[in-house]
Amino acid sequence: MNYNRAEFERSYGLLSQLPESTVPEIAFAGRSNVGKSSLLNKLFNRKQLARVSSVPGKTVTINFYNLDEAKFVDLPGYGYAKISKQELNRFSDLMEGYFKTQRNIALVVQLIDMRHPLTKDDEGMINFMREMDIPFIIVMTKADKLKKRAYEERMNMARQELAFAGNVPVIPFSAVSGLGLNGIKNHIENAISDAGGQ
DSSP states (O other), X not given: XXXXXXXXXXXXXXXXXXXXXXXXXXXXXXXXXXXXXXXXXXXXXXXXXXXXOSSTTOOOOEEEEEETTEEEEEOOOBOOOOXXXXXXXXXHHHHHHHXXXXXXXXXXXXXXXXXXXXXXXXXXXXXXXXXXXOXXXXXXXXXXXXXXXXXXXXXXHHHHHTGGGOSOOEEEOOTTTOTTHHHHHHHHHHHHHHTTOO
16 A cells, blocks of 8 residues: 555535545544644655644544545544534534444544543543444554653553453554554555455
């Protein structure tokens, strides 16, 4: 898969706007400011294809990227309190609608900030994917921001915190060094292949 060929398709703010799901989709989920854009830019080997927001949670849209036989879907970050109730309702409709409208979701890449314990929102998202029987992996972002001892301690704690998620792959990742990138790519490509892509 040639990740350099990725192209931004469009941002969608309403469930009714979402395009028909005709190819396998790889969705990226996580809290606001967890590093979704940084991971996408590292995957695509482009500095600014996925825009890094200066104000976490400000824009509630689903962003689609085309890549050969698949689409990469950047879901809006959750867990950011400073949005209006109206925006919060739109966020809920958009997120729930995305997952419950028979889309061809090959894999969800669930991002968690490695520096911090799992949040209730993270737990809720993981439980939701398990209940919906959606395949997912967990990527622990910002691994480069921890010194070796703290890194090892957080990995051990994360395994305990994520025990409820079952035997799900957990991959430490750094957008700076590229740590974990090949493992993430392998899971993505296997998922696309299993879902009927090439």
